[in-house]
Amino acid sequence: MGTGSALKSGRKNGVIVPEQPGKSAIEVRGVRKVFGTGESQVAALDTVSVSIRENEFFTLLGPSGCGKTTLLRLIAGFDFPSAGEILLHGQDIAPLPPFKRPVNTVFQNYALFPHMTVAENIGFGLEMLGKPKAEVKARVAEMLKLVKMEALSGRRTSQISGGQQQRVALARALAPQPKVLLLDEPLSALDFKLRKEMQIELKRLQHETGITFIFVTHDQEEALTMSDRIAVMSSGRILQVGTPWDIYDKPAERFVADFIGETNFLTAAITGMANGKARATLKSGATIDATVAEGFQPKDNATVVVRPEHAKLTSGKGDLSGTVENIVYFGTDTHIHVRLDSSEAFTVRQQNTRSAGCGFERGDKVGISIGNDAAQVLRD
Amino acid sequence: MGSRFDIRRQTGFTAIAMICFFALYLPIITVVVYAFNAGSSIAIWEGVSLRWFYQAWNNNQVVDASIRSLQIASVAATIATIVATMAALATTRTKPYPGLGFKYAFINQPLMVPEIVTAVALLIFFSRIKIWTGYSGLGYLMAAHTAFCIPFAYLPIRARLENMDLTLEVAAADLYATPWKAFRRVTFPLLWPGILAGLMLAFVISLDDVVITEFVKSGGQDTLPTYMLGQFRRVITPEINAISTVFLLISILIVTVFFFISRKKDQE
Numbered sequence: 221m222g223t224g225s226a227l228k229s230g231r232k233n234g235v236i237v238p239e240q241p242g243k244s245a246i247e248v249r250g251v252r253k254v255f256g257t258g259e260s261q262v263a264a265l266d267t268v269s270v271s272i273r274e275n276e277f278f279t280l281l282g283p284s285g286c287g288k289t290t291l292l293r294l295i296a297g298f299d300f301p302s303a304g305e306i307l308l309h310g311q312d313i314a315p316l317p318p319f320k321r322p323v324n325t326v327f328q329n330y331a332l333f334p335h336m337t338v339a340e341n342i343g344f345g346l347e348m349l350g351k352p353k354a355e356v357k358a359r360v361a362e363m364l365k366l367v368k369m370e371a372l373s374g375r376r377t378s379q380i381s382g383g384q385q386q387r388v389a390l391a392r393a394l395a396p397q398p399k400v401l402l403l404d405e406p407l408s409a410l411d412f413k414l415r416k417e418m419q420i421e422l423k424r425l426q427h428e429t430g431i432t433f434i435f436v437t438h439d440q441e442e443a444l445t446m447s448d449r450i451a452v453m454s455s456g457r458i459l460q461v462g463t464p465w466d467i468y469d470k471p472a473e474r475f476v477a478d479f480i481g482e483t484n485f486l487t488a489a490i491t492g493m494a495n496g497k498a499r500a501t502l503k504s505g506a507t508i509d510a511t512v513a514e515g516f517q518p519k520d521n522a523t524v525v526v527r528p529e530h531a532k533l534t535s536g537k538g539d540l541s542g543t544v545e546n547i548v549y550f551g552t553d554t555h556i557h558v559r560l561d562s563s564e565a566f567t568v569r570q571q572n573t574r575s576a577g578c579g580f581e582r583g584d585k586v587g588i589s590i591g592n593d594a595a596q597v598l599r600d
Numbered sequence: 601m602g603s604r605f606d607i608r609r610q611t612g613f614t615a616i617a618m619i620c621f622f623a624l625y626l627p628i629i630t631v632v633v634y635a636f637n638a639g640s641s642i643a644i645w646e647g648v649s650l651r652w653f654y655q656a657w658n659n660n661q662v663v664d665a666s667i668r669s670l671q672i673a674s675v676a677a678t679i680a681t682i683v684a685t686m687a688a689l690a691t692t693r694t695k696p697y698p699g700l701g702f703k704y705a706f707i708n709q710p711l712m713v714p715e716i717v718t719a720v721a722l723l724i725f726f727s728r729i730k731i732w733t734g735y736s737g738l739g740y741l742m743a744a745h746t747a748f749c750i751p752f753a754y755l756p757i758r759a760r761l762e763n764m765d766l767t768l769e770v771a772a773a774d775l776y777a778t779p780w781k782a783f784r785r786v787t788f789p790l791l792w793p794g795i796l797a798g799l800m801l802a803f804v805i806s807l808d809d810v811v812i813t814e815f816v817k818s819g820g821q822d823t824l825p826t827y828m829l830g831q832f833r834r835v836i837t838p839e840i841n842a843i844s845t846v847f848l849l850i851s852i853l854i855v856t857v858f859f860f861i862s863r864k865k866d867q868e
Contacts (some may be wrong), residue, residue, distance in 0.1 A: 296774060297773075297774075298770055298773075298774075317773070318770070318773040318774050319773050319774070319775075319776045319777055319778055319782075320776075323774075324774055324775065325771070325774045327767050327770075327771060329765070329767060331765065331767040331768050331770070331771040333768060333771075333772075333786055334768075334790070335789045335790055344772070344775050344777075344785075345775035345776055348772075348775055348776040348777045348778075348781060349776050392775070393774075393775075396775065396776065
């Protein structure tokens with residue numbers, strides 16, 4: 221398909237090895253994926269474009285049905301796009317079957333081969349690539365060591381625990397040294413403690429192998445703690461791509477702000493722009509400076525978001541005023557729910573100290589001061 | 601008041617179970633016992649002897665019929681299993697589409713059409729071909745047996761395929777296995793117990809068939825069951841019992857072997 225001659229160079233079985241790796245490992249260009257025909261047609265992906273860099277831990281984050289798994293399957297080759305290109309180091313891989321892509325997947329249910337041992341599972345990809353036996357053996361040993369499973373190499377995959385199966389699945393996908401590793405919610409089947417452990421383990425593996433990881437999850441906390449960059453998806457579209465810090469502190473749209481962490485939404489009138497910041501007049505009459513989402517079109521009314529921990533509760537006058545409705549103790553901090561005079565809801569998160577309470581009681585009239593760098597104007 | 605309804609505790613349940621049990625096995629036990637009768641009656645006991653086993657063993661007609669039965673069953677079961685495996689793969693490794701239900705019915709046709717109808721149809725059909733080609737060998741019986749063995753081979757294979765995790769095949773493809781290699785290294789080894797079950801079921805069904813064989817066979821093509829049926833029209837001696845007993849033993853052996861093979865596979 222145009223790139224045919226370029227695809228011939230490289231590894232055995234027609235698996236491509238790019239001669240000159242570019243800056244981006246995966247480049248998704250205008251990809252659409254439509255399921256069904258006629259009336260019942262559904263666009264699982266609606267013209268998505270994203271560039272994933274080399275050596276990056278990249279996360280596709282979104283609720284179920286947002287298209288994140290579909291995008292992953294298109295990159296893996298389990299499905300083919302209805303339109304658009306998927307470039308791997310500059311070469312279009314979209315029309316290639318999965319067994320010709322130097323991309324491996326860790327499946328949600330691990331999909332380990334039940335009739336093979338741990339070592340046979342790990343060696344499977346290399347064997348299929350036609351590597352000599354000695355090389356396969358050496359690489360399997362190396363992988364077993366990497367995931368700390370040396371002792372169980374002869375076990376059947378049904379005879380090991382869920383966490384161990386997870387490690388085997390990782391080792392199996394990493395063994396053929398793929399250009400990109402795809403992970404489809406691999407931690408969702410593990411219990412809380414094991415999941416925390418594996419999060420750290422995954423970061424370590426990514427660091428040690430230097431392979432680009434594309435990680436799919438619906439868990440925003442997991443995404444924030446593990447990723448170099450995150451793409452937030454909803455209804456088949458990518459809403460925002462950025463570092464965890466960008467996504468959390470500078471959400472572009474209401475969905476992003478709402479999906480990741482807790483947040484307060486305020487309606488404000490935009491009265492002017494200065495130094496790349498907007499001057500926003502809140503319903504209370506106070507005017508604050510706010511950073512502006514990328515792609516923001518100047519307009520009269522906009523939504524301003526303030527994270528609960530970036531606002532301060534005062535007993536005097538603040539930028540906002542209201543009445544304390546509820547106080548919830550969380551150990552590390554306390555959430556104070558305030559009903560503003562403008563009838564909007566606002567939550568303030570206050571760090572706890574050992575000796576004193578939060579200093580407020582239900583029914584108190586309070587002020588809320590919003591810090592200098594606490595507010596962000598959304599684009600929608 | 602108090603105790604909940606429990607079928608095992610109902611009065612008379614034990615008695616009914618015992619009656620069913622005897623009704624099922626008493627006739628078979630009688631057949632086996634009289635195979636060892638020293639006399640030549642199948643109803644009057646005259647002492648223990650193996651003479652009928654010897655006689656059956658030395659009866660050329662019995663030996664010929666047995667060999668013919670095994671030949672037909674082997675060929676029919678093998679071909680039926682191969683066809684059934686391909687049919688099962690084709691009907692499970694696809695998204696449901698209109699007409700798939702019809703295909704299931706089509707494949708399972710021999711289970712639904714009365715055997716006697718098929719037998720008559722084949723008799724007429726094959727007699728034409730016999731006239732045209734002049735061929736009158738075992739091929740007709742093998743073809744007929746293959747046809748009605750397919751659904752029996754198909755059912756366990758399809759059941760096994762439907763329970764198989766499809767992501768395993770996807771994972772194999774992801775790990776650079778071409779479709780053929782993925783089948784050989786992943787699908788086939790996992791499907792093997794189903795294929796074996798289908799093969800054995802088809803083999804036993806073919807070995808046991810009377811109706812279609814009786815209609816399709818040419819002269820001198822008796823299988824063991826049709827030979828036995830023929831004997832009943834003449835003199836009945838415990839030789840029939842002896843043959844039946846051996847038959848029974850072979851069946852039990854096949855089922856037992858399969859049971860152990862499939863149990864071992866499932867444990868892995």
